Amino acid sequence: MTIAPHDQTRGDSAQFIEFGQSASLSRNEVASLCMKAARGAGLSWGLAEEAGFAAEWLVHHGIDGPSHLYAHLDQAQGRAWCDLCPTVTPGEWRAPAGYALCPIALGATLCDYAGLPEGIKVGSSLKIGTVDHPVLLIPFLAGIAVSNDILFDIEWAGGTASLEGGHEALMQAVSVLGGQRVPIKLTARFGKPQAAKGGKALSISAETIAALNSLAMRTTVPSSESSRAGAGSTTTDND
């Protein structure tokens, strides 16, 4: 007999992925796992939610958001907020000295400032310091685009990408932005963005799942005897 509760009462809110193979994850699983991983890597709860949102958006559009997110979190984990976030001034947002901007922090802040003088607006450009994994910005820009009738162009030394033109443009942008760590220039033009359709279901690699899971596990607490005691039944399930 075990002295642990029989846990008749397993809930519906926790989600960690505990298997050693690649898998097609549901959007709910992606958002939940990536949110926990981002929190485990040191982002605040609210920003960790943004990370979950971004990864889920990318997966929904057929892009391996979890792998991009892990690649970013792996090198940014534990950094202080001031070493992740932009310094915001009209027309130019600077990266922290010696570091690349966190694309989650940058993306969320771009959304927050949309419509404010310091933010991106139609007919203008915004210079932004070095951004880590700028592909993770795309979900945030897509949100701003739809809400504000904006078409975005992204420029950097050696390349450009446009988010105009539906799924094809999106995949093109992802292929050229993937793996970059560069200063960028965002240009906003007026126009109705074409909604990118959902992409094909894609399989997330076992390595990415395991890596995100190990970050997510940092948000958990080893159980104590007292906490086990009240969580579920301590009697048998034979009544």
Add this chain to the structure above:
Amino acid sequence: MFQSAHNATSPTAPFRRPASQVMQLERMGCSHPTRLSFLRTMLRRLHRENWTVDRPVWDVDDTGSGHAVYRTRCGGRTYSLVAFAHDLPDDMRSDRVIATAWDATFTLFDGEPTLADIARLRDNVPIQEAGRISTRELTLARANRSVRLFHHVVDALSQGRQPDPAEIADIGYLMRTTAVYGSGKFGAADRSDIADRPELAAPFQVEMLTVWLIRAFTVDIAEHMAMVKGGNRAISLDRNLRRTLGVGNSTGLGMAPFIVRHPVLLNNWMMAREEALARVRAQAGATQSTIAGLRVALDTTIQNAACWTSRHPVQVPKLADLRTDVRLLSDTVKAWDFDQPHPWDALWRWGQDALSCEGQEALLSVMLEPHGDLVDDLADCMGADEAPSFCINGAMRVSELRAILEQHYGWALSIDFTTPENIARFWYVSEEKLEPRLGERATEDGATLEQPLCIARLAAELDDTLRDRDGDEAVAAILLAHPEHRYVIRRVQIAQNHPYAEVQDNLIAAAMLPIDLLRCKLSFFGATRFDPRSDRWVRINLFQGTPFPDEIGLEGMQ
């Protein structure tokens, strides 16, 4: 439709209860199921739309092992419960650290499963969390027998006699589910993939359909085992007795954070229920049929209160209150002057003075019961697309954010978070079970890994920060300077247009009862016989008294 129906100038506005009353945890912990509960919504729909249910596959051997398929057809779609029956020795059931030990496991399949689908599911469904399902599956669930009642029913039926009604009444179910997972868990279809189907638009419809079909399986497997045991002597369970069986469910802390994590959804559930009550109260008069309906509903409530047992020290006095209240209510209704102006409102006001919290919430339920024509459309407003409210309005001024805090979070700002009893607990996720748990801050490690479930304290901390900021500053600047407030700022902005979004209590206080959170959620499911086994887990019954799949169209579907 819903937002406009709920505005302050609507004729029902004067009859609405304020969130400051409705959202207190103690009152939420007295919630009763109503006709807007999700299992009722599902039953009404399948009656109205004449759904058909059959059982094309029953492949279960003499040991009780095998599988069955229950097929539900509605408006061009088919949903199939695939049930795996297991021959589980009693000692396996008691030693639950082994993750494969359930009497039965289930999945709701979107369509009709092929043999290949069944083979795939057989490899995954019986091992539950250790397996993977696909976007063709909508839920994953498992159940254990109530050993005592199951044996009793099988024994009796195998010997050609009906089981003892008192035994059935004592337990109320043949099997108890211990988890019903939906919404993309373990690879299942996401809620967003199916939410636009009319039959699944209301919350938790796939979960309710799963449990309702499981209920049919629990009787079929008992009758099967009786046949194996008794051969020709065995008989089927009497239809009237069968009706009194529901599906048991054990629910613990794992479910408690749900209503905190889904503020828009909680708001919509509460708002629909409160608007329903307001519509009933706002009526100028009462018809003979609604008065008769009230009396029938009250009789059912009295019977239910009489059969509802619990040994838990919190629930025992609440049940005593309820029984006293429903008797008083019954006597009062017999003599009630329904010819007076606004008789329903007068009855409600009487209840507020005369009844305990349990009795008041039971009164709400019985007052809605005869008013289906007036309130059932509100069931369509209880789902939520949470995506739009995820976006923070960074252009909002600090002064406006503070105004929302003052209007909607006054209850939180008045709590003194420097006293030990007000910060006695912390919510965390256990490494061992990956499930939400509640720790004691003073004596347990792990508070640095606290989950953001104490909204009251987060709101108070935000208020502290905002005090030192210029009222004209943009919220965007606060978020950039204080990323730790991002989580609660999102919620505060949600609360601006969702008055019932927050549980208005301190969820880390020493005296907080997690079962109150559970009861609120479970009552919206339609659960009855809420029986706490500690301050943090409960047993309940679902679908007790409702029709079985072969009774669609008969009484009780409404």
